[in-house]
Amino acid sequence: LEQTTTLNNGVKMPKLGLGVWKTDNKSAKESVKTAIKKGYHLIDTAKQYGNETGVGEGIKEALAETGMNRKDLFITTKLFNGDQGYESTINALEGTLKRLDLTYLDLYLVHWPVDGKYIDTWKAMEELYRQGKIRAIGVSNFDNDRLQDLLNHADIVPAVNQMETNPINQEKGILEFNNHAGIQLEAWSPLGGGEALSNPEVNKIAEKHNKSAAQVILRWDWQRGFVTIPKSSHEARIIQNSDIFDFELSEAEMDAINQLDKGKRSLWYENFAWHGGEYVDEVDHWDDS
Ligand code: A2P
Numbered sequence: 118l119e120q121t122t123t124l125n126n127g128v129k130m131p132k133l134g135l136g137v138w139k140t141d142n143k144s145a146k147e148s149v150k151t152a153i154k155k156g157y158h159l160i161d162t163a164k165q166y167g168n169e170t171g172v173g174e175g176i177k178e179a180l181a182e183t184g185m186n187r188k189d190l191f192i193t194t195k196l197f198n199g200d201q202g203y204e205s206t207i208n209a210l211e212g213t214l215k216r217l218d219l220t221y222l223d224l225y226l227v228h229w230p231v232d233g234k235y236i237d238t239w240k241a242m243e244e245l246y247r248q249g250k251i252r253a254i255g256v257s258n259f260d261n262d263r264l265q266d267l268l269n270h271a272d273i274v275p276a277v278n279q280m281e282t283n284p285i286n287q288e289k290g291i292l293e294f295n296n297h298a299g300i301q302l303e304a305w306s307p308l309g310g311g312e313a314l315s316n317p318e319v320n321k322i323a324e325k326h327n328k329s330a331a332q333v334i335l336r337w338d339w340q341r342g343f344v345t346i347p348k349s350s351h352e353a354r355i356i357q358n359s360d361i362f363d364f365e366l367s368e369a370e371m372d373a374i375n376q377l378d379k380g381k382r383s384l385w386y387e388n389f390a391w392h393g394g395e396y397v398d399e400v401d402h403w404d405d406s
Pocket of ligand 1: 136305306307308309310311314329331332346347348349350351354355357358
């Protein structure tokens, strides 16, 4: 998995990694360890997931077992909504580094655009970047209006915008805007919660290449320029999801998948996410000590 993309600040980021949303500490530790041992270099977590400690343990054990160095990995985590605001963003990094047991992050993302706070938050992200504990800063779940607002106030253009995207939710307008702004798109839930995996067109293409539906979707992401971070807690799937470099989707196959877009984001996303307050209240179960 040597394939990387060069971010707008010159940092190289792997184009395929492991996501660990909906994974507890114990399971995250195992998945991360397996993934790194099987060649993954990019790991994506968030304080919100409540598993930074497990991710950190998985990293440490994998490095010990493989003889790899920390600098061979690319670790992303995300600022929790409840920590948004200038001072609290500055303070949040320490807790995150402590839980992950790391001295620096490769990428730190603002998890959601909490209205009324994301500009101050971004100013703090810029400060943390300048202090050198983060190799790149970015955002997640920013639609074009909020991203434009952020850009109007930013000194540093986000390196990455991580969005929910998959064949039935392609976010073409967001891709276009971000490409234009020099921001790398990254796909969360790239397999689309099952619906994309069972799509007949995707499965037809998969059969033709003797690959799985998941591999076709991840390859499509790769060819359309997204960084992609499928989650799996199963070793066989972790291995399978990284085995996408021995085949290529034709233009006609890319087009066929491009036609599957239904603009279908997860329901909760529309209902809760961009009203950061409601989302914040939901979660208070990790330990910042
Ligand atoms: P599991 O963890 O049991 O393997 P996404 O990253 O798009 O949110 O998708 C994650 C979901 O897809 C999880 O439920 C995961 O289940 C499942 N999944 C991950 N990889 C594969 C695969 N190669 N084939 C089928 N399902 C997969």
